[in-house]
Amino acid sequence: MGHQLVYLVAVGGKRPASKTSRTSELFAHARRLILAAVAFCMMAFTASTSHAQSNPFAGMAGSWSGGGTVTLDDGSSERIRCRAIYRVIGPNMEMSLTCASDAYKFNLAANVVAEGGAVSGNWTESSRNIGGSLQGRGGGGNFQVVASAAAFNARISLRTAGNKQTVDMSADSVFRSVHMALSK
Missing domain, CATH: 1.20.5 (Single alpha-helices involved in coiled-coils or other helix-helix interfaces)
Known part of the structure; x- marks a missing residue:
């Protein structure tokens, strides 16, 4: 006890x-x-x-790949293979796009910010050592922008739905148009 x-x-x-x-x-x-x-x-x-x-860039982050066609100034058309990487941080997006055909290649990089439906930023194309500004509108994965530089303008339409994305570009020089269908 x-x-x-x-x-x-x-x-x-x-x-x-x-x-x-x-x-x-x-x-x-x-x-x-x-x-x-x-x-x-x-x-x-x-x-x-x-x-x-x-977020205006919702659903875009990550790696995308696919193919499409590029139509050159002389009217000829070539199939291209493309890879895009989007890094989204709030209203900012960094983009890297590489496309190549048997005879044609471009490496496009852009830094974009979206505010109230307006989109703006800068772009560079490293294989031709050119760059310029981006201006446009969009959100929710759908964007309409114009990429401008000295003696160059391209209209770009980008649409994202789920794991599918289409990119259409038309320019007033170098190439007439590009159409890409990408998937995550």
Whole structure:
């Protein structure tokens, strides 16, 4: 009996818990952790979904590839293979687009920002060492922009729906048009 009193004083007056009560405490603690994790994930998903819906470049981030055709100044047409990479950070997007045919290649890079439906930025085409500005409108994966430089203008239409994307460009020099169908 004396040992039991010493034990109760040493453990703060509490009796030792049985194995079944320890197990149920562990399960209760695990349930609380799981519920907290589920609540956290749901809040994070909701926040990212609402952010994605308000982002003009929603659904574009990542790597895309596919093919299409380029029509040159002389009227000839060639099949091209293309790869695009979009890096989206809030209302900003960095784009890299490489397309090649048997005789034609271009490497286009752009930095774009969208504000209130307006899109603006800069672009460069490294294989010809030219660059300029981008101006246009769009959002939700659909954009109409004009790429301008000295003695060069190209109208670009970009449409994204799910994992499919089409890009159409028409220019007043070098090439007449480009049509691409890309997928993620």
